[in-house]
Amino acid sequence: MKTRIITSIMVGAFLLSFTGCKKELTTSSSQDVPESAIYKDVANIEAVLNGTWAYMNEEFFTYANPGYSTILRTSDAMGSDVAVNPNKYGFADAYAFNGANNQGRLEAIWTILYKVINNCNNIITKIDASSGSADKKAQVKGQALALRANSYLNLATYYQFSYLKDPQAKAVPVYTEPTVAGTEGKPKSSLEDVYKLITADLTQAETLLAKYSRSAKFKINIDVVHGLQARTYLNMGKWALAAQKAGAARADYTFMAPADYYLGFNDLSNNEWIWGQGQTPNQSNASYAFQYLDVSSESAYYYSFMADPNFKTLFDDSDIRTKLFAWDNLPGREGFLRYAKFKLRVDQTGDIVLMRSAEMVLIQAEGFARNSDLTTAVQYLNELRTARKAILFDLAGKSADDVINAILIERRKELWGEGFALSDILRTQGSVKRSPYLDENGQPKMVTITTPDGQTKTVQAEQHTTLRFPDKSAFKPNSPYYLFNIPQLELNANPNLNN
Numbered sequence: 001m002k003t004r005i006i007t008s009i010m011v012g013a014f015l016l017s018f019t020g021c022k023k024e025l026t027t028s029s030s031q032d033v034p035e036s037a038i039y040k041d042v043a044n045i046e047a048v049l050n051g052t053w054a055y056m057n058e059e060f061f062t063y064a065n066p067g068y069s070t071i072l073r074t075s076d077a078m079g080s081d082v083a084v085n086p087n088k089y090g091f092a093d094a095y096a097f098n099g100a101n102n103q104g105r106l107e108a109i110w111t112i113l114y115k116v117i118n119n120c121n122n123i124i125t126k127i128d129a130s131s132g133s134a135d136k137k138a139q140v141k142g143q144a145l146a147l148r149a150n151s152y153l154n155l156a157t158y159y160q161f162s163y164l165k166d167p168q169a170k171a172v173p174v175y176t177e178p179t180v181a182g183t184e185g186k187p188k189s190s191l192e193d194v195y196k197l198i199t200a201d202l203t204q205a206e207t208l209l210a211k212y213s214r215s216a217k218f219k220i221n222i223d224v225v226h227g228l229q230a231r232t233y234l235n236m237g238k239w240a241l242a243a244q245k246a247g248a249a250r251a252d253y254t255f256m257a258p259a260d261y262y263l264g265f266n267d268l269s270n271n272e273w274i275w276g277q278g279q280t281p282n283q284s285n286a287s288y289a290f291q292y293l294d295v296s297s298e299s300a301y302y303y304s305f306m307a308d309p310n311f312k313t314l315f316d317d318s319d320i321r322t323k324l325f326a327w328d329n330l331p332g333r334e335g336f337l338r339y340a341k342f343k344l345r346v347d348q349t350g351d352i353v354l355m356r357s358a359e360m361v362l363i364q365a366e367g368f369a370r371n372s373d374l375t376t377a378v379q380y381l382n383e384l385r386t387a388r389k390a391i392l393f394d395l396a397g398k399s400a401d402d403v404i405n406a407i408l409i410e411r412r413k414e415l416w417g418e419g420f421a422l423s424d425i426l427r428t429q430g431s432v433k434r435s436p437y438l439d440e441n442g443q444p445k446m447v448t449i450t451t452p453d454g455q456t457k458t459v460q461a462e463q464h465t466t467l468r469f470p471d472k473s474a475f476k477p478n479s480p481y482y483l484f485n486i487p488q489l490e491l492n493a494n495p496n497l498n499n
Contacts, residue, residue, distance in 0.1 A: 042132025045123055046140045052119040052147070053218065057277045057352065058285040061108040064090045068277075069289040069352055070108055071154060072419025073305075074099065078482065079421020080433040081311040081412055085336065086465050088304035090292050096466045097481040106487040109158075113151040114175075120148035122178045135211070142208030143220040149201040150228055156194045157235065157423050158484040164237045165429055165478065167192040172486075173497065185494030195236055202229045217268050217276055223249050224275045227355045230363045235427050243367030249274060250357035255387035258320045264343030265417075266290070266350035275355035281347050290350040293342035293417050295328070300344060305417060307339035309437040309445070309461050314413055319390040321413065327461070329449040335459040341417055358384055358414050362407060369403045377403055381410060388414070426482055432475040437463040 038044045057067045064070075076082045077091040084095035093102050100106075123144040127137055152174070156163070160171035171194050173186035205225045214221040230246035233239075256272040263270075268278045279287045294300035307325065315322045328336040344350050361380050369377035374395060381403075382392045393406055411424060425432060439445050445461045468474060469481050491497055 039122065039126040040130055042127065042130045042136045042140060045127050045130055045132075046136070048119060049123055049140055049144055049147075052116055052123075054283075055119075056112055056116050056147075058283065059112065060285045060288070061111075062104060063288065063291075065105050065108040066288040067286050068112060069286055070105065070112070071158070073289055073292060074105065074109070074484075075158075075419045075422035076305065076417055077421075078432070079412075079425065081308050081416055081421065083306045083308045083337070083462070083464050085302075085304040085306055085333075085462075088302045090302055090304055092304070097469050100485045103487055103489070106485055107489060109484060110487050110490060113155055117148055117151045117175060118179055120144040120151075121176060124148070125177060138208040139212045142205040142212065142225075145201040145205040145208070146220045146225050146228060149198045149205070149232075152194055152198050152201075153228065153232055153235075156191055156198065157426060159486070160191055160483065161478050162427050162429050163191050163195060163235050164427075167195070173494075185496050187496040195232065198232050199229075199236075202232065216278065217273060218278055220275070223252065224355060227274055227360060230360060234363055234366065237370075239367040239371040241367075243364045243371075246360040246363035246367065249355075250360035253357035253360075255357060255384070258387075258389060261320055261388075262323065262340075264294075264345070264350065265341055265353055266343060266345055268351040272356050272358060273353055274357060274360070277352040277354065279349040279351050281349060284349045286352050287344070287349045289352065290342055290344045294340075294344050294350075295336075295338045296326075296340035297344050299348060303333070306336040306462070307416075308434065309337050309463050310435055311339070311412070311416070312337060314409055316391045319413075320388050321390075327447045327449050327459075329451055329457075334449060334451075334457070335447060336462040339416065353418055356418075358387075359411075359418075359420075362411050362414065365407045365410075366404065369400060369407055372400060374398070374400060374403050377407070381407055384410065384414065422482060429477045431477045431479075432482075434464045434467050434475065436467065437461050 038048060057069070059067050061070070073091055074094045077084050077094040078097065078099070082095070084090075084092055086092045086095070093099055094105070124141060127141050127144075130137065152172075155172040160169050168190050170188035171191045172188055174189040174194060174197055175186065176197070202225055205220075206222060206229070209220070209222045209225055212221055226245045226249035230242050230249055233242035233245060253274055254271050256270055260270060260272075267273075268276045277286050291301045292303075292305050295303040295306055306328075312322070312325050315325075324338075324340045326338045326340065328334060328338050342350065361384050365377045365380035365384075367377075368374075368380065378393050378395045385392055393403075395403070408424065408428065408430075411420060424430070437445050444463070446458050447461045448456060448458050451457055469479065486497060
C-alpha cells in the first residue's frame with residue numbers, strides 16, 4: 001500500500017480550532033495535544049475533525065490543484081459548457097481529456113479523498129470510548145460519517161461508470177478501519193458495496209445529527225446530510241428517495257433574490273447556500289479556484305473558464321442569468337465569451353459553494369420526472385425558473401423524455417461552474433456535447449466588441465477547441481476518457497488494486 005497516500009493526516013500539524021462567524025471561517029493552530037491523548041477526549045477529536053475539513057479544502061498541492069475544489073473544477077472542465085482557454089495554466093489537460101497524463105492531479109485527488117476517509121475512520125472507531133457528553137459525541141461522529149460518505153461518493157462517481165449501468169463493476173477499495181504504515185492495501189470493491197457504505201453512513205449521520213444546530217455553514221448538519229442523501233439516491237436511481245431527501249435539505253433555504261445572482265457566488269451567508277467553505281485573507285487557499293472561474297475581475301489571474309458560445313443559446317432573453325454573458329474585449333482575450341458568475345471579493349478571497357437549494361429543487365424535479373409524475377416534476381422545475389425569471393416550461397404535449405431533458409439542461413444552466421458537469425454525464429450515461437459555433441455558411445461566427453479605448457471592432461467568436469477525444473473519436477456515453485485514473489504511485493504500491 002502507498003502509505004504516503006492512504007495513512008491519516010498527521011494530526012499535530014492539522015489540528016485546527018474553527019470558529020464560525022456570519023460568513024467567515026477563522027482558524028488558529030492548536031498543536032499542544034500529544035497524539036497519544038487525542039482520541040481520549042471528544043473535544044480533541046472534534047479538533048481532528050476540524051483539521052480534516054481544513055486539510056480537505058485548503059491543502060494546496062499546486063496552483064492547479066487547490067484542495068477539494070480540484071475535483072469540482074476538473075468536473076467542470078471535462079463537461080460541455082466550459083470552454084477552457086487552452087493557452088492558460090490549470091485545467092487545459094482535463095478539458096482536452098488528457099488528464100490521465102497529469103499524475104500530480106491524480107495524486108492530489110486520491111490523496112485528499114483517502115486521507116479524509118482515514119481520519120474519519122479514526123474518529124468513527126474511537127469516539128465512543130472517549131470522554132465527553134453524548135450530544136457532542138453524536139455531533140462529531142455524525143459529521144465524520146457524513147464526511148466519509150462524501151469522499152466515497154466522489155470516488156464512486158468519478159472512478160467507475162454509473163451505478164445504473166452495472167452495480168457490480170469494481171470501483172475503488174473500501175476502508176472502514178484506520179490504516180497505518182504497513183497496512184495491506186485492499187482490492188477494489190464493487191459499486192454496490194461502496195454505495196451500501198455511503199447510504200449506511202448517511203443514515204446513521206441523519207440520526208446522530210437530528211438535534212444538532214450548527215454555528216456556521218461549513219459544518220455538516222442534517223440539511224447537508226439530506227443533500228448528500230439526495231445526491232446518492234439520484235446516482236442509484238432511487239428517484240422517490242432522492243426527491244424526498246432533496247426537499248428536506250432545502251426546506252429552510254429560500255432562493256436568492258435576482259440581484260444577489262450578480263454578486264459573485266462568493267458569500268457563504270447567501271440564503272440559498274446549504275453548505276460551503278468560508279474564506280478569509282488568512283485562510284484563502286481554496287479561493288484560488290476563483291483565479292480560473294472569475295473571468296470578469298481585473299485581479300483574476302488565469303480567467304480560463306470561459307463559456308461555450310452555444311451555452312448562451314440555452315437561455316431565454318428574460319432569464320436573469322443572461323446578464324452574466326459578455327464578449328470579452330480585452331487584448332489577448334477578444335472574442336471569448338465571459339460568464340461572470342464567479343467574482344473575487346476585494347480582499348482576493350471567495351467562499352466556495354458546495355451545496356445550494358437550487359440543486360436540490362432540480363433533484364426533486366428529476367426524481368419525480370423519472371418516477372413518471374411529470375406534473376409535479378414540472379412544478380419544481382418551474383419553481384426555479386420563476387425565481388430566475390425564465391420562461392416557464394409548458395407540459396402540454398411533452399413526453400417524459402422532454403421533461404427530463406429540460407431538467408438536465410436546467411442543471412447545466414443553473415449549476416455551471418459548481419462541479420456537476422462530468423458527474424451528471426457519468427450518472428446519466430450521457431455524452432459531452434461540444435459543437436462549433438458557426439454561421440449559416442458554416443463559418444465561425446463573428447461578434448462585435450467595444451475595445452477599452454472605445455473603438456468598435458468585429459472579431460471571431462472564440463469557442464471550444466476540443467471537439468473529440470484524444471484518439472480523434474467522437475464523444476460518446478460511457479467512455480473511459482470520462483473516468484479518473486488511480487495514480488500510478490498507488491497502483492505501484494498496492495498490487496491488490498489489479499485483482
